[in-house]
Amino acid sequence: xxxxxxxxxxxxxxxxxxxxxxxxxxxxxxxxxxxxxxxxxxxxxxxxxxxxxxxxxxxxxxxxxxxxxxxxxxx
Amino acid sequence: xxxxxxxxxxxxxxxxxxxxxxxxxxxxxxxxxxxxxxxxxxxxxxxxxxxxxxxxxxxxxxxxxxxxxxxxxxxxxxxxxxxxxxxxxxxxxxxxxxxxxxxxxxxxxxxxxxxxxxxxxxxxxxxxxxxxxxxxxxxxxxxxxxxxxxxxxxxxxxxxxxxxxxxxxxxxxxxxxxxxxxxxxxxxxxxxxxxxxxxxxxxxxxxxxxxxxxxxxxxxxxxxxxxxxxxxxxxxxxxxxxxxxxxxxxxxxxxxxxxxxxxxxxxxxxxxxxxxxxxxxxxxxxxxxxxxxxxxxxxxxxxxxxxxxxxxxxxxxxxxxxxxxxxxxxxxxxxxxxxxxxxxxxxxxxxxxxxxxxxxxxxxxxxxxxxxxxxxxxxxxxxxxxxxxxxxxxxxxxxxxxxxxxxxxxxxxxx
Numbered sequence: 350x351x352x353x354x355x356x357x358x359x360x361x362x363x364x365x366x367x368x369x370x371x372x373x374x375x376x377x378x379x380x381x382x383x384x385x386x387x388x389x390x391x392x393x394x395x396x397x398x399x400x401x402x403x404x405x406x407x408x409x410x411x412x413x414x415x416x417x418x419x420x421x422x423x424x
Numbered sequence: 425x426x427x428x429x430x431x432x433x434x435x436x437x438x439x440x441x442x443x444x445x446x447x448x449x450x451x452x453x454x455x456x457x458x459x460x461x462x463x464x465x466x467x468x469x470x471x472x473x474x475x476x477x478x479x480x481x482x483x484x485x486x487x488x489x490x491x492x493x494x495x496x497x498x499x500x501x502x503x504x505x506x507x508x509x510x511x512x513x514x515x516x517x518x519x520x521x522x523x524x525x526x527x528x529x530x531x532x533x534x535x536x537x538x539x540x541x542x543x544x545x546x547x548x549x550x551x552x553x554x555x556x557x558x559x560x561x562x563x564x565x566x567x568x569x570x571x572x573x574x575x576x577x578x579x580x581x582x583x584x585x586x587x588x589x590x591x592x593x594x595x596x597x598x599x600x601x602x603x604x605x606x607x608x609x610x611x612x613x614x615x616x617x618x619x620x621x622x623x624x625x626x627x628x629x630x631x632x633x634x635x636x637x638x639x640x641x642x643x644x645x646x647x648x649x650x651x652x653x654x655x656x657x658x659x660x661x662x663x664x665x666x667x668x669x670x671x672x673x674x675x676x677x678x679x680x681x682x683x684x685x686x687x688x689x690x691x692x693x694x695x696x697x698x699x700x701x702x703x704x705x706x707x708x709x710x711x712x713x714x715x716x717x718x719x720x721x722x723x724x725x726x727x728x729x730x731x732x733x734x735x736x737x738x739x740x741x742x743x744x745x746x747x748x749x750x751x752x753x754x755x756x757x758x759x760x761x762x763x764x765x766x767x768x769x770x771x772x773x774x775x776x777x778x779x780x781x782x783x784x785x786x787x788x789x790x791x792x793x794x795x796x797x798x799x800x801x802x803x804x805x806x807x808x809x810x811x812x813x814x815x816x817x818x819x820x821x822x823x824x825x826x827x828x829x830x831x832x833x834x835x836x837x838x839x
Contacts, residue, residue, distance in 0.1 A: 359489055
């Protein structure tokens with residue numbers, strides 16, 4: 350986990366949400382799971398991706414001296 | 425679109441191809457297909473973008489902060505709205521409420537017209553015909569016959585073509601007899617159905633119509649007619665021998681008979697040769713009535729009024745908050761007139777017996793001949809003019825043209 354993976358996670362968040370949205374509507378149309386009931390999945394996916402980003406943006410376990418965590422966090 | 429992504433060009437190409445297909449090969453029915461499969465567009469979009477980003481990451485190229493920009497999300501939202509509307513129009517009776525959006529969505533799909541299988545049922549004397557709320561137009565005609573007969577066609581605005589025979593079975597017009605009442609119930613089937621009904625009834629029937637949209641055209645009925653609902657379309661009445669009651673959220677109208685014709689639209693009411701007492705209350709309509717008898721009570725919030733009573737002038741009580749009033753009286757009429765405007769001018773083209781009294785803002789005009797009926801005209805803002813009607817002006821020069829739907833014959837296959 351490093352800063353690059355945080356940027357990557359941030360970049361793929363949109364596409365993944367788009368895929369989730371499409372999949373939920375397709376499930377509604379073809380499998381009968383109504384979107385009106387499955388929409389919270391979108392929030393969960395968004396939350397999980399955000400969480401992964403945060404974890405990825407955490408500073409290394411032993412920061413160099415003088416390191417200030419908040420400067421490096423990408424949220 | 426974000427620089428470097430192939431999604432933007434792909435979407436443009438896709439839209440172009442879609443409309444080209446629709447214009448040149450309508451039989452492919454691409455939008456019918458899209459109505460069902462549009463979610464996969466979003467999935468494909470997401471997958472392509474995902475692959476792009478992973479590819480860039482593998483090549484250590486700089487990555488965008490957001491995989492999908494705000495503008496792209498807006499476009500996706502539009503696709504969702506359009507796709508959702510098309511799907512709903514195809515799979516249920518739901519239609520978008522917003523007129524513009526509904527028209528747009530329905531235009532993408534195709535409409536199919538089917539003749540309705542004719543239905544008829546004998547109706548006892550003094551038949552009460554009840555036409556239930558439905559979407560479409562209806563024409564009711566009195567015929568010297570003792571049956572109620574419904575023919576017509578239905579237009580299915582949907583995205584997929586049901587089998588015609590199946591449609592006829594699924595969505596017949598129902599005729600139900602409940603006591604003295606004969607109920608016409610056009611059932612609505614799959615997709616959006618617009619019905620054009622042609623109903624003939626025994627001439628002495630009474631008519632009750634509860635409508636939602638579309639045009640009503642009622643002719644040659646010798647029983648009372650009641651029409652209520654909220655109409656997007658027009659209502660036309662002609663040759664009705666008994667009281668007429670009309671009500672919608674913005675207007676009420678009643679009279680005792682219509683030997684002539686009435687034409688009501690959302691902006692205008694025109695009537696020629698109606699038997700009073702005539703009572704009309706409306707928010708905002710222009711009103712032109714000629715050849716009315718007994719009495720007239722007219723109350724408008726806004727609208728111009730043109731009146732030309734017949735040879736014998738009836739009692740009148742006319743108010744509008746804003747609008748001009750024009751009254752044409754026969755030269756030899758008897759009346760007791762008092763008309764006023766709070767802000768506006770008064771024109772006396774009648775002459776002799778009338779006196780104009782103009783104050784700073786408003787004006788009044790009054791006068792009486794041989795103690796005739798009372799005519800009270802009032803406008804809050806507007807001009808009042810009183811003139812002599814010429815002999816041929818018992819009806820207006822452009823008297824109501826009542827177009828009948830016979831102009832466009834119904835495609836009915838009698839079986």
